[in-house]
């Protein structure tokens with residue numbers, strides 16, 4: 218990674234990040250499905266499965282964006298009774314809200330504008346929590362982990378999807394070539410925002426390794442912290458539990 222990419226990947230000022238997602242919101246879903254070859258839908262289904270929902274829970278989807286994971290949680294069987302999606306980018310939420318209206322889900326999924334480090338929910342008010350491809354963009358991920366811990370009920374599960382870099386020789390090189398050279402060009406062409414799709418590989422390159430993410434979750438107080446590699450390590454599914462009170 219060049220020095221410029223390192224700087225780009227580390228600049229997580231909330232106004233800059235929110236502005237960037239607002240700018241790409243109209244093409245975000247299309248590019249997500251296109252650039253992942255549709256795998257993003259499968260990753261989100263796995264994240265929902267890892268929550269082991271019994272039906273009827275209230276789930277928080279942090280950094281919900283256009284609400285795809287919120288929708289997956291609400292429509293899984295058995296799924297959540299209700300989902301609250303929180304994100305600070307108003308345009309991403311607007312696209313999400315239109316999808317909820319189209320699918321008749323506006324009564325079960327509530328989208329709220331807010332910061333992941335100061336979640337606008339009461340303590341111990343949700344049964345489970347998720348965040349997909351969002352934690353990497355948060356200025357202080359450990360502050361978001363602490364606030365998720367606060368809003369979760371004891372016994373609640375927390376699942377995180379985040380990009381990684383495959384380790385298998387050959388696969389790693391092919392993936393990095395795609396991720397660093399093809400993806401930013403296609404993203405820039407379709408969204409018209411070159412910097413947003415240059416930021417994606419740069420931010421993945423500067424995000425902590427799975428062992429560090431797990432250590433940070435454990436330091437917050439979560440137990441049963443695990444990381445599963447999906448699609449040869451392109452993505453990690455982290456899961457953690459807020460312990461029952463003694």
Ligand SMILES: C[S@@+](CC[C@H](N)C(=O)[O-])C[C@H]1O[C@@H](n2cnc3c(N)ncnc32)[C@H](O)[C@@H]1O
Nearest residue numbers: 238280281282304305306332333349350351354
């Ligand atoms: C890559 S998108 C992921 C959206 C969605 N979770 C998905 O799976 O498609 C990242 C989202 O995180 C949001 N985000 C980043 N930092 C945030 C923060 N500190 N508070 C709230 N939202 C944040 C962005 O606005 C953006 O919508």
